[in-house]
Amino acid sequence: MIAVDPRRTASAAWADLWLGIDVGTDIALANAVGREIIASGLHNESFIARATVGFDTYRAAVEPATLEWAAATTGVPAQAIRELAHAYAKAPRAQLCWTLGITEHHNATDNVLALINLALLTGHVGRYGSGLVPIRGQNNVQGGGDMGALPNKLPGFQDVADEDIRARFEAAWGAAIPPVPGWHLSAMFDAMERGDLRSLYVIGENPAQSEADGNRAQHLLGRLDHLVVQDIVMTRTAEMADVVLPAAAAWAESEGTFTSSERRVQLARKAVAPPGAARDDSDIVCRLAARLGRGFGSPRPEEVWNEVRMLSPIHAGMSYLRLENEGGLQWPCRDDQDPGSVFLHGRLWDDPPGGPPAPFTAVEHRPPLDALTDDFPIRLTTGRHIDSYNTGVQSSGYRSPNRRGGSIDVAPEDATMLSLREGEEVRVVSRRGDLVAPVGIDPGLRPGLAFMALHFPDDTDVNRLTLDVWDPKSGTAEFKATAIRIEKIGPVLA
C-alpha cells in the first residue's frame, strides 16, 4: 500500500510508503507518474491499443511532467514518485482508491480524470483485484446517484436532456419533465444570491453548517421566503426553517434499498416504528404530493422499487425476491436471468472490447485558488476524525473516549516558531472569516500545513474560513485548500 496524503494519517501509518504531497498538487503527481510509466516502457500497450482512445494526446500532454518538475511542484522527492510509478505499473493487480482529498477541490473532476488515465495506461481496470475505487463516506451515496438525485440525470443515470428517455418517464408519470438540468447544491446558493431561488425543501442535509463559506450560506438561507426541512434530528438548518417535517431514520425505521460503492443494491428491512410524529420519507413525499394535487397513492416500498425497475434498465432484473435471496445484486442487472456485474468496466477486456473505447483525458495541474501569501502563509486542509461524523448531527450526541474536539492542528515546527502550546487558543484568519480554536500539535503535519476537522461547527466552524468556489464540472467546493494565518491571542512566553 502506498498512501498519498498531505498528512501522515492513521491510514498512511499503515502504508509501505507514504508520500506527503502538497495540498492541491494531485494532478502534477498523477501526470508525472504517467510520464514515468511511459518513459520506462511500463505502459500496457496492447490494452491501450484495443480498449482506449486519446493516448497520443495524453502522452504529449504529460511529457513536460518530469520527475524533477513534479518533485518541485508537489514537494515529494522524485525518487518516491518514481517508486510509486513503477510499483503501480508492475503490480499484477492494483487499485487506486480515493476519497474527498481528491474531490473537494476546485478541479475535482480533473483530479479524478488524472487517476483514470493511470488506470487506462496500465490496464488496472475492469478485472479482478484492479480498479478505480472512490471510497464513500456514507452507505448510500451511490444509491442517491442511482435514483437520480443529480441535476442532469433521471433514475438509472439516464440523461434528462434525452428526449426519448424523458418521454418514457413522462408516459409513466403522467407529467412533463423539464428538459433543462436543474441546479446542484453549490449552484443553488448562487441562485439564492441572485434571488432566483426563493423557497427550499431540504431533506436530510445540514447546509447551514456543511457548506463552504458558512457565513454566506447561513445568510442566504436566512433570506429565503420559505424553508422546509425534513430530518431525523433538529439540525441548525432545521432551526432556521419555517416548517420542520420529522422523518424516520433510513436505518431500522424504514424499508428500502441501499447501494454500496461496488454498485451492490441491498435490501434493508424495517425493524422498529419511528418515534412520535416521525414518518417515513416516502410517506411524507406522497402526502405532500396529495396536498399539491398529485395523487401518488400510498405505495409500499416494494411498489416504488418496481417502478424503478420498470424505468431504469440497469436495475430491471433486481426483484425484492432476488435481492433478498442473493444478498444484493450489482448493477447493471438487466433482467431476471442477469447475475449482475462484478466489474463495471469488464467490457474493456472482452474480445473485441464491448461498447465505446475508454478515453484518455489530458488534464493540467492548476494550483489551489486560495493562494498562499505573506498575509496568509499557511495551507489549511480539512477532514475528519475517526470518532465523529460530518457536522456532528449524528455523532455529537454520543460520547467517545477518542473525541478530542475541534482544534487547529499544526506541525511541531510551526508551534515552536509561533511559540504555541498544545491547547492554547489562537485566532485563525482566512480571507473570508476568522475563528478562535485551541492548538493541537500533530507530528503528522509538516511546517506550513495545518488541519481542522469539520465536526464541530458550533465551536470551531471551519467553514467560516473555507472558500466556496466550486468545481464547474462536479459542483464540489474546494474544502481542502484554504490559505490562513494563525494569530496568537495569549501572552508570548519567554
Next chain:
Amino acid sequence: MDLRLIDASPALEERRAIDAVLGPPEHAWEGGIRSPEDGRIARGGRAAQRRRHLLLPALQAVQDEIGWISPGAMSYVCQRLSVPPAEAYGVADFYSLLALEAQGDIAVHLCDDIVCRNAGAEDLWRELANHSIGEGGPVVARHRSSCLGHCDQAPAAFVAGAGGYRRSVTAATLERIAEPMSAEAGSSAIAALGDPLLLRRVADRVAADLNGYVNTGGYEALRRAAALGPDIVLDIVHASGLVGRGGAAYPVGQKWLAVSSSFEELRFVVGNADESEPGAFKDRVLMESDPFAVLEGLTVAGFAVGAARGFVYVRGEYPLAEARLRSAIDQARQSGYLGDSVLGTGFSFDVEIRRGAGAYICGEETALINSIEGHRGEPRDKPPFPTTDGLFGKPTVVNNVETLAAVSALIAGNPAAVETKLYCISGAVQHPGVYEAPLGVTVRRLLTATGGVPGGGQPGAVLLGGAAGRFLETEQLDVPLGHRPPSLPVGSGAVVVFDDSTDFVEIMTRIAAFFRDESCGQCVPCRIGTVRQHEALSRLAAGSDEGMLLAEIGAVMRDASICGLGQLAFDAVESALELGLIGGRSDG
C-alpha cells in the same frame, strides 16, 4: 495522525532494552530524530504493523530491565510498532508478570493455590508484607499467584526484579526468597512404574547438553524421520494413535495430517510449554532435564508437516526450563540439528522461544497463538481451528511438551511412547513428584507408589486433572485412567491429594478465585459466571445454601463459554458438591 502517544519519554536504558528487541529506529516515525524529509516521506509503516508480534517481547524487555513498564517505555514501544497506547496497555494489563507500576527491589509472586496453601503459603504471605525483608534486605512488592508448577516442593514463589532477575523459589521461606542469588530450583522427584521412557534421561540427568543427549539415543528420531520421509512419519504417528498430552486428548496424527495437506505453503509448529494447570508440573521437569527431547519432537513435527519455523511458548514462571531450552536450541543450531538443511536433508527448520507473561488461559492453543501475535491472550472462536487458521493465519500444529517428547520416543522406535504417561502427584502424599506409568493405571496404584498419605490412612479427597478436573469418588480410585470412557479422563495428569483435615470450602473458594482471576473476560458466561461462582462459594462458606445457584451458573458456563476455561470452571465445584465435600452432607 490518530496514533496519540503518551506524553512521556523513555529513559536511556529503557530505550536500549527496546531497541535490543526491535533494532534501532530508522526515522522519526519510529522514534528517531525528525528531519525535513520526514514530513514528505515515510517508509515501512506496514512493516511496523507486521512486527506487532514483537509487542510482548518488547514489553518484557522493559519489564526485565527496570522491573516494570514505565509510561515512557510504553510510549516508545507503541511508537516503534505503530500500536495505539490504549491497545498496548490492554496487552500489558492482561498478563500478571507485567507491572504497570514500580515494583520495589523485587516482585514476589507467591503461590497460594490449592497445594501451596496447605503448605504454609498463607503464613508466608503475611510475613511478606510490602516492606523490606530483614535489615537492609530487598524492598518487596508481593503478589498472590496462581499455581507456579512446583507443587511437589510447596510452597513456591517466583521472584523478579530489575536487570533480568527472574527465578523460581521452592520450599519457599522469607530467607530463601531474599537470597540474592539462589541455586537453581530444587529438582523434582521422579519415579516410574515399570521402565521409564519419557523420564529415562531425566533420571540420569545427562541430557542438558547435546553430547549427553546424543549418547543416550538422542536425535535418533530425527535421523529416522529424515530417512523415512515426511509421509511415512505422518503415517507412523497417525497409525500409532498417539493422542495429545495437554489435557484435551486430541489425536496427534489428525492435527499433523490436516496441516500437512494444506494448500498453504507457509506453516508453523508450536510447542505449548505454557503448563499452568494447578497441580501440573511434568512439562517443566521435561524441559529442565531433557530439553532436547522436546526440541527434537518439534523438529520432527516440522519435518512431517512441512513447517520451516517453530515456536516454543514457555511459561513465564519457568525461567530454568526456558534457559535450558534456549541452551538446547543454541547447541542444536551449532551442530546442524536446526538451521539450513537439517542433517543435510534439505529440510530447513529453526525454533524461536516466546516467553509467556503470566496467564493460565494462554495454555489454550488459540489464546497462545494470539499471545505470540502480540495480542491479549484471548481464545479465538473455533472453528476455524489452528490446523487451518493458526499462527499468523497459517496452518499450525500446536503440541504439548510431553506430546513432543513422546513423538521423539515414538519415531526413535519406541511404540510404548503411545501408552506411557506422566502424572504429577502432589499434596498429602509421602513422595510427591512426577511419575511415569502406562495409561490404564489406577489412581490407587499411583498413590501406593507415592507412599500414600503421610501417617497412613485414606486420603480425604483426590482431585484429578487440576482446577479444571474433578474430585474422585472412592470407587473411582480403582478405575483405570485413559483418554475416553469407561476410563477416567487423565487430562493433564495432575493428581492432587488432600488429607482429612482439609477445609474443602476454602479449597473450593480458591479454585473459584483461580477461574475468576484467570478468565480472560472475553465472553460473558465465563467473565460473569466465574465471579458469581466465587461469590456463591464465599456465601456458602458462611453457611448459606448455594447449591441450586451454583448448578445454574455452572450449566451456563459449561454450555455457553467459548473455551475450555469457562466450560470446565464448574467441574471441580460440581464434583465437590456431589461428594459432599462442601455444601451440605459433610459441611455446614
